[in-house]
Amino acid sequence: MAEYKLLLEHSHEPEFRTLHGYLARGGYAALNRAKGMERQAIIDEVKTSGLRGRGGAGFPTWIKWNGIEKEKTRPHYLICNADEGEPGTFKDKQLMETTPFLVIEGMTIAALATQADAGYIYIRGEFVDAAKSLRAAIDEAYAHGYLGQNILGTGLNFDLYIHMGAGSYECGEESALMSSLMGERGMPRLKFPHAPLPTVAGVWDQPTIINNVETYAAAVPILAKGGEWYVTLGANTKNSRGTKIFSVSAHVNKPGNYEIEFGTPLMELLDLAGGMKGGALKACVPGGSSVPMLNAEDCQNAILAYEELWETGSMVGSGGCMFLNEHTCIVSYTWRTAQFYAMESCGKCTPCREGTKWMLQILERILRGNGQPGDMDLLMEITKQIDGRSFCGLGDAAAWPVAGAIKKFPEEFEYFIKNGRSMVDTPEARAMAPRWAQRAFSAV
């Protein structure tokens, strides 16, 4: 299998960012088809396609769309989660920058199906280019009747707004995103069964659909070519249909976004990205920094699909695939990941707020050469005290990479704790370690 460019087909063509160029390449065919369909038929089409949320959790998209009240009694909102903050993931950035109309059309289709009045694209604060590209596209869509009042004569009134985040990873969590959108502190809100689902009471307590950028974009080919067609992609997997964009980074020759059919082996993705750079494959984090890592052996058999990857011991997540070469000190890598989550914990719940900081402190102590015999067990204990106990998924996301690294590479941690030095003693490893931990590596 090779790349299957469904969403990224025209990504390299600057023309595609304009309405004219978009229409010339078959743009808005999906909406034109959808406008002739019953609302339920649109949702059923998405159901047929087997589309699952591309933001990380893989929740069936049609269930969300179907959960909105059918007889409209109050405003309905649509949110596009474009707060792409997962380390290693940069697919939404490219989609928004190069294929803004796909996102807009996808959201318009969703609006049509769920009778939404307004949509909000919550963009990560650093993605200025993406916001500019979307802004230009939205303006053009308004000017030509693709947004605003009575879109394409469907009677649908749909306004689309861009909201820039302020730099918090936590705001990519859907309920925290809604808090932030409403002007509150970016902390997660109660979720089902503690509170109604967003489709019942979401942003401003109104029925709300919240999907990832890629999910909305994927709705366009589904509606254009039909769910029956889409379901043939990835047909050899258990329950993963369609294509998925993986952001490949770290020690590869050609880092970048690669769109593949579900069911593609992980090693093929590595080949697409030009193979390993600077050394042999040691480990892979296939779905963004929060998923457990795979060692080289696992990678050989790993299949890129939701259930298949779960069985291998990791997750598709958001598709931020990082390949690490043999010069990677796993302890340093784990410290860096832990630092990210400690800094990004919102502080709302105890396990995440205190646990992420504590793990970071222990890892830092190990890197400084002051590891204690019980540190590995303690780290594992702490991850168990966080995992599943935190208010939202950030705690889990902070615990998995630490637990995963210790499970897959226990000897590296043992060595570091025992000897106060890294097991991977190469100049490359030293270059990747923080400056204050240089003593753990031999001088060149």
Next chain:
Amino acid sequence: MAAAVQTETVAITINDIELHVPKGELIVESVKRLGLEIPIFCYHPRMKPVGMCRMCLVEVGFKQPDGSVRKMPKPQAGCTLPASEGMVVYTDTEMVHRDRKGVLEFLLINHPLDCPICDRGGECPLQNNTLAYGPSTSRFLEVKRHLPKAYPLSEYVTLDLERCIQCGRCVRFTEEISGDSQLAFRFRGASMQPSTFQLTDFESRFSGNVIEICPVGALTSSKYRFRARPWDLETRPGLCTLTPCGTNVFYDYRSGRLVRINGRTNEDVNEEWTSDTTKFGHDALYNNPNRIQVPHVREGEAFRAVEWSEAYAAVLGACEGKRTAVLAGTMLSNEDYYAWQALARTALATNHLDLRWQKTLLPASQMLKARTGLPGVQYGIADLENALAILVFGTNLAADQPMSYLRTRKAWFRNGARVVVAHHEASEAESFAHVVLRYRPGTAAELAAGLANLLAPELADATRIATPEWTEAQTGVPADRLREAAEALRGTEFAAITTHGLFDEANGVTAYQTLALLTSHAGGKFNGLVNHANEQGGREMGFAPDLGPGGEAVTAGMNTAEILQAAAKGEIDTLILVGCDPIRDFPDTALATQALENVANLVLVDSAQTEACAYASAILPMALPAERDGTYTSSERRVQRMERILKAPGESKAPWQIAMELGLRAGSSAPYFHARDVMDAIAEQVPAYAGARYQDIPETGVRLANPEGLTRSNDAVVQALQSLLGGR
């Protein structure tokens, strides 16, 4: 009605015991029905649950059709989980215990173990939960978080950031209950801390409550800091005698000395909250270094300590056949007022007695009840939270009636009540007002007429000139805004709240009466509240120049202002001041000073030295409210009893006792052996208090019923209104 409303119940199982609970009840509350407890930090029953601290994690499952239980993979927070049919909860499994231990370990890694010097030590939820559920040791080898300690957030509240466990109770209190939003979290992750904006002053009328709801010693009272350990304290239930709300409190004292005031739960009055006046105001009163210990009489320039009998003889001698007047403060008990008015009207043979200190003193007989046939208080404090619309008129409610303010805000916050705020200056209530009517100072009556014109058809003729446009010209309130306000109130049984502070504004009396009349005609309920501690009780006891106990008509005497004017002219020989100091309490200080200078005999009954002492001929030491038994009537007409808590210093006596003993010597009084006997006498003479005998008063107090058979029209008010409008 209430009984007919059946809440839906669901069957749930807690630790294998089946029970039925209202649908949606939080599990943390449901387990209490079984006498179980789920440990908590962030959860507070009066605030929205947030599930932050994770202390309340429990295992949850659901009964399947085949009878088996499918457990949820993750433990759930009991404080946010609503009960639903078939829910199965386990609070006592190994996993639950491990999770509690885990959360406590997390909380303690950065919490300083300075319990031995912490104010909270001994009554600290973190200590208690750690003892019950926590680990015995810590595995934390790193350096603890270091943050500012003892940071003064305000004059009253000191913040220790190291002790904070980020439960958010204080933040939520200022957002949900007091509404001043003074506190918020700043920074994130492990650096998150509650703070005022840039650590500026914590400006709130209710800041003291955050000290009580803080589950650790992070927010402490600047006044109480390091003054006692909880186990050294004795605690007795009492009342606040500084605000007119009748706030229920605990007096905590050590070695007979008051060290702090805490809120006490009374669902009908203050729920569990206190205003800062209540919480921090009593200290200066009871711990005044200038308390008077024994009676004194003047000898030349100096005072001589004397026996009570000598003091009484001196007082009676000064009153015998002289022109006498009695003025009282607002903090006396009902028994005190009753005994003193009886003494004044018999032995002292005077009707010159008053307890009011406002600039404008409406004759009591012309008070609302007599003139418009309306009672003063129709909505109790607790009823306010169910009102659909509330009109706050001419008062800064948060300052004047803190507990009514909290309920008004709750009505808005919980039930979306529409609140109309009309005042000539900015006030806290405007922050959640549906409509704000900011009128020019002195035009309250015109505004009331404008509202009457829109809301009360029966008054339309009398107020025909007061169209919205005319009102706009007079008061500066835009006509549309006035119409909007009328729309918000129309068709609801709205509560109109005002206070006697309105009398101090120009035409305030007319404004007050017009408001009462329009409320009655528009189908609302009127709350005209007194602004001082037990002023309501004093009036009802007949401590007024023109009304006896229970509103019995008497020959009118002089009111406060008239007494002082007469005294200044030398027309009063003997002035008795009971718990008051005109120089401090009366708005016109010059007149008050002149009055005291020109009175031949000034008898002072007070607890501590005041400026008036300089002019006194005799000083009798008085016990403060918490130092004796007594009943107090709050502004909503709730009679509550406070038993003696503290020992009165020296030979101080209760004012009623002083009045009785003077009366006995003059041959006019019956002997009372206890405040209860005075109340028995009151109950016989004042019909409204028939149910307020000591054995009848429930713990939460008894709210007096409004008189029956009220008339709605009153020509006098309409005439006053017309002359006001016509005069323009």
